[in-house]
Amino acid sequence: MFEDRIQLAHGEGGSLSRRLIEDVISPRLGNPLLAPLGDAALLPAPASRLTFTTDAFVVTPLFFPGGSIGRLAVFGTVNDLAVAGARPEWLSLSLILEEGLERSVLERVLDDVAEAARIANVLVVTGDTKVVPRGAADRMFLTTAGIGVLIDPPPPGPAAIQPGDVLIVSSSIGRHGVAILAARESLGFEPPLASDCRSLLPLADALRGAKVMIRAMRDATRGGVAAVLHEWAAASGLSLTVDEARLPIRDDVRGACELLGLDPIHIANEGVLVLATPDEQAPAALAALRSCNAGLEAAVIGRAESERGTPVILHSTLGINRVLDLPSGALLPRIC
Amino acid sequence: MKYLDEFRDAGLARRLIDRIRRTATRPWVLMEVCGGQTHGLLRHGLDEALAGVVELIHGPGCPVCVTPAEAIDFACRLSLRPNTVLASFGDMLRVPGGVGSLNDARSQGGSVRIVYSPLDAVELAAADSQRQIVFFAVGFETTLPATALAVLQAEARGLANFSVLQAHVRVLPAMEAIVDAPDNRVQGFLAAGHVCTITGYDDYRDLARRCRVPIAVAGFEPVDLLEGILECVTQLEQGRCDVSNRYERSVRREGNPAAQGHINRVFAIADRPWRGLGTVPRGGFEFRPDFHAFDARRRYPDPAPTLPVLDDGDCRSGDVLSGRIRPHECPSYGVACTPEMPLGAPMVSSEGACAAYYRYSTRRPPLACPLPR
Numbered sequence: 001m002f003e004d005r006i007q008l009a010h011g012e013g014g015s016l017s018r019r020l021i022e023d024v025i026s027p028r029l030g031n032p033l034l035a036p037l038g039d040a041a042l043l044p045a046p047a048s049r050l051t052f053t054t055d056a057f058v059v060t061p062l063f064f065p066g067g068s069i070g071r072l073a074v075f076g077t078v079n080d081l082a083v084a085g086a087r088p089e090w091l092s093l094s095l096i097l098e099e100g101l102e103r104s105v106l107e108r109v110l111d112d113v114a115e116a117a118r119i120a121n122v123l124v125v126t127g128d129t130k131v132v133p134r135g136a137a138d139r140m141f142l143t144t145a146g147i148g149v150l151i152d153p154p155p156p157g158p159a160a161i162q163p164g165d166v167l168i169v170s171s172s173i174g175r176h177g178v179a180i181l182a183a184r185e186s187l188g189f190e191p192p193l194a195s196d197c198r199s200l201l202p203l204a205d206a207l208r209g210a211k212v213m214i215r216a217m218r219d220a221t222r223g224g225v226a227a228v229l230h231e232w233a234a235a236s237g238l239s240l241t242v243d244e245a246r247l248p249i250r251d252d253v254r255g256a257c258e259l260l261g262l263d264p265i266h267i268a269n270e271g272v273l274v275l276a277t278p279d280e281q282a283p284a285a286l287a288a289l290r291s292c293n294a295g296l297e298a299a300v301i302g303r304a305e306s307e308r309g310t311p312v313i314l315h316s317t318l319g320i321n322r323v324l325d326l327p328s329g330a331l332l333p334r335i336c
Numbered sequence: 337m338k339y340l341d342e343f344r345d346a347g348l349a350r351r352l353i354d355r356i357r358r359t360a361t362r363p364w365v366l367m368e369v370c371g372g373q374t375h376g377l378l379r380h381g382l383d384e385a386l387a388g389v390v391e392l393i394h395g396p397g398c399p400v401c402v403t404p405a406e407a408i409d410f411a412c413r414l415s416l417r418p419n420t421v422l423a424s425f426g427d428m429l430r431v432p433g434g435v436g437s438l439n440d441a442r443s444q445g446g447s448v449r450i451v452y453s454p455l456d457a458v459e460l461a462a463a464d465s466q467r468q469i470v471f472f473a474v475g476f477e478t479t480l481p482a483t484a485l486a487v488l489q490a491e492a493r494g495l496a497n498f499s500v501l502q503a504h505v506r507v508l509p510a511m512e513a514i515v516d517a518p519d520n521r522v523q524g525f526l527a528a529g530h531v532c533t534i535t536g537y538d539d540y541r542d543l544a545r546r547c548r549v550p551i552a553v554a555g556f557e558p559v560d561l562l563e564g565i566l567e568c569v570t571q572l573e574q575g576r577c578d579v580s581n582r583y584e585r586s587v588r589r590e591g592n593p594a595a596q597g598h599i600n601r602v603f604a605i606a607d608r609p610w611r612g613l614g615t616v617p618r619g620g621f622e623f624r625p626d627f628h629a630f631d632a633r634r635r636y637p638d639p640a641p642t643l644p645v646l647d648d649g650d651c652r653s654g655d656v657l658s659g660r661i662r663p664h665e666c667p668s669y670g671v672a673c674t675p676e677m678p679l680g681a682p683m684v685s686s687e688g689a690c691a692a693y694y695r696y697s698t699r700r701p702p703l704a705c706p707l708p709r
Contacts, residue, residue: 185452251337258340261686318346318558320381325695 006101011131020129024107028114033090033125041125043090046149051086053077054145060138062109064183066175067197069142070112072270075199077146078120079219082204083273085155086148088120093127096141099134109140120199122146152208158216158235158276165215166282167240167302170203170273170295171196172248173225174264178256193252196271202292203273210288215276223326224266225301226312228274230326233311241313242302242324265314266327276304339585343557344380352562353385360389360569365521367514367659368564369507370528371398371687372556378696380558382565390565393521393659394692396510397528399475400427400685401657402610407503408433410638411472414501415446417636421464422501423457424472425479426450430684454479454486454500461490461498470632473502478530480504480621481595484602487630501632502621505608507531508539509619514658515547522659524568526554526561529583534599536591540579548577555583602627611681612654653680656689663690670694 009016021037033041057073074091081088093113097106117124179195181187200219207214218228225247229240242265249257249264257264271294277285282300289295302315314324342348368374374394377383383392396402408431415422415438422438429438429448442448451457457471473483483500490498507528515522527540532553544551550571554564563582571578581587601624608620623631651673652666663669663682673679675691682688 185450187452254337254340258337316380317344318349318380318382318385320385322379322381322696 004103006097006099006103006106006131008099008131008133011097011129017129024103025110025127025129028107028110029093029117029124029127031123031125033123034127041090043125043147046089049150051081051084051148051150051154052145053080053084053148054143055080057142057144058138059180061183062105062140064195065179065192066194067270068109068112069140070109071116071197073142073144074113074116074120074122075197075270076221077144078116078122079200079270081146081148082200083217083219084148084150085152085204086150088122088146088148088201090125090147091117091122092143092145093124094143095127095129096137096143097129097131098137098139099131101139106140109142116199120201155214155217158232160215161232161236161238161276161304162215162278163238163304163306164279165276165304166279166300167229167242167304168275168277168282168285168289168298168300169220169225169248170200170275170289170298171269171271172250172253172297173220173269173272174249174253174257174267176270177224177267178253178262178264180268181260182256187256189252189256191252193256196269198271198294200271200273200294203289203295206288206292206295207275207285210284212285212288213278213281214285215278217273217275220269220272220274222268224264224268225272225274226263226265226324226326229312229324232276236304237307238304239306239308239310239313240302240304241315241321243315245317246299246301248297248299248301263327265324340557343555343559345559349380349558349562352559352566353382356386356562356566356569357389359566359573361573363389363391364523364569364572365391365393366524366526366565366568367393367395367522368526368554368561369395369397369511370526370531370556371395371401371685371689371692372530373397373526373528373554373561374689375687375692375696376556376558376561378692381696382558382561386565390569394656394662394689395525395659396514396610396613396657397476397507397531398657398682398685398687398689399479399505400431401653401681401688402505402510402612403428403431403474403503403681404609404611405432405434406609407501408437409435411470411501412436412438412441412446413638414470414632414636415441415448416444417468419466420468420470421447421449421460422470422472423449423451423460425452425474427685427687428472428474430678431681432678432684454482455489458486458489458493458495458498461495462493465497468497468499470636471498471500473500473504476505476507476528476531477534477599478528480603481534481592481598484598487602487627488598490630491627499630499632499635502603502623504603505610505616505620506605506618508535508543509616510610510613512543512547513613513616513619515543515549517658519660522549524550524572525552526564526568527551527579529553529555529560529586532581532583532587532591534592534595536589537579537581537587538589544577544579550577551579553579553581553583553587555586610657612657651680653682653690656680656682663693664697666690
């Protein structure tokens with residue numbers, strides 16, 4: 001018997017567990033590699049080196065404008081593989097469910113997982129489900145791990161960034177973090193701010209197709225673009241200068257950030273690539289990115305320079321340079 | 337973006353900087369009262385653009401910074417009471433009290449909820465009659481009307497499980513205390529635009545006349561701030577000391593009478609301790625007797641009151657808040673005191689002067705040399 005709500009027994013390996021897999025999970029995620037439902041999936045031998053990554057997802061609310069925990073769990077892992085120069089192939093999916101979770105919520109999340117996996121052309125080949133007592137989890141936590149097959153040699157990485165290289169973002173920034181904050185706190189923006197949660201594979205493919213030379217490429221998630229730039233400055237030993245006027249920021253995100261006292265460059269994204277390329281490669285990189293829907297707002301935002309005593313410098317719209325710092329701890333809104 | 341871009345216009349800002357430089361025949365010392373203005377000045381580098389002409393001293397207008405450590409400790413103890421939720425603005429969570437911060441209390445099992453408005457705390461109380469909701473009310477006259485409104489709503493809705501730990505402060509007495517101090521250097525004020533939106537600025541005329549300081553009501557964007565600075569410098573050069581509204585799109589002379597009405601119904605002016613400054617006469621508020629039922633101090637006689645905790649010797653936040661020193665002149669700044677490990681509230685709050693310096697300024701210790709232009 002499968003009730004409307006998840007019970008502890010759904011995670012205990014008995015008949016309810018089996019019904020959960022057969023009635024809810026397999027119909028949505030089934031594929032020949034998952035079908036045997038063994039202890040481990042048997043994968044075909046790949047033609048080249050592998051990349052492997054994992055991520056945990058604890059977002060609240062589970063559904064938000066522009067995405068859900070299900071889409072995040074697939075695209076988050078897929079994007080980590082994509083920026084490493086790989087074609088994502090196989091995912092694992094672990095569900096930690098809170099006792100009492102509505103079955104319909106689980107079904108909607110799994111629908112989103114299935115749709116995102118189709119979009120990214122990956123297979124969920126193994127998984128696990130645990131149910132914890134009410135209060136021991138916030139409704140639902142997901143973990144995905146992903147294996148990708150390396151297509152080309154991966155970008156050499158931030159240590160290879162040279163003075164004069166340009167810094168590019170693939171899209172407007174700050175949308176995911178602001179959308180989550182607005183949804184979580186019921187801030188009531190109209191129209192609602194939407195997350196940019198999406199696959200970055202088309203962007204990586206377009207850059208590869210255009211044979212753009214990339215020094216470093218990252219998915220700018222938590223900590224925002226600022227966190228990526230700080231990592232790169234440390235790894236390269238260079239100073240990175242950002243031109244504030246060139247940062248692509250949508251008006252709704254800017255407005256919300258002004259209201260909440262936040263800086264979009266510190267805010268999480270789920271669909272923004274940051275890349276460093278040699279100066280002469282920038283036009284080709286921008287053209288490749290802008291050929292994709294996810295890259296229509298791509299822009300050059302700054303440049304690497306020889307070390308100037310400050311890791312990341314923001315050139316403000318008033319023409320004044322200042323330190324671009326990393327935020328410390330959680331981003332909390334100001335009060336007045 | 338409308339109402340924003342025009343006040344960040346780089347060309348206009350540069351012209352104002354030029355006019356200030358041409359107007360000033362000697363260096364002047366101004367204080368921007370509000371922490372939001374401090375952040376605006378530093379974020380846009382206006383302090384450096386005016387170096388040598390105008391010295392900006394950063395004022396006490398960071399409500400989180402002046403909230404007494406004792407109040408934070410009491411809030412922490414309330415959050416640890418059974419069936420009690422402490423609702424607070426997010427800014428307060430990391431501020432160290434005498435014992436710890438609300439974040440520390442939360443990690444010990446305290447129930448702390450971040451709210452964006454006092455009215456959200458009223459809704460929490462309405463939604464859960466089994467639990468006591470205590471709203472930790474801090475801030476200047478800017479946030480006070482919403483606190484008053486929350487109390488009035490809770491009264492109208494008969495919410496017996498709602499109360500307020502009230503630590504609101506008034507900005508004008510602090511300005512008076514600063515200019516009346518024997519070592520005062522402040523020659524003009526940028527008054528806090530959002531406070532004046534509520535209070536109006538009639539009350540500032542006495543201060544301007546008595547202490548012979550020009551006061552410009554100013555906003556928070558570069559052009560707003562520069563307009564206010566130009567007004568003060570012009571008056572100082574001409575030997576005038578008037579109150580002038582340079583934030584006209586938000587501030588009217590009489591302020592917001594409806595908001596003032598809510599405040600006056602619920603609260604009366606009272607002496608109040610300010611963190612770092614000591615007791616400021618008429619520097620805060622108390623509940624009027626009709627609303628004592630909503631006063632968390634009366635509802636929860638504190639089982640473990642601590643002596644007022646003074647900032648220890650390594651943190652000179654009192655001197656920073658009163659403009660005696662600038663943040664980087666404190667020996668702890670950036671060394672023993674950083675946003676990750678703050679010794680004092682001004683390093684924590686998004687409005688705090690030390691945090692503004694740490695975040696934006698070129699004076700951070702890690703910078704071996706000044707930033708390139």
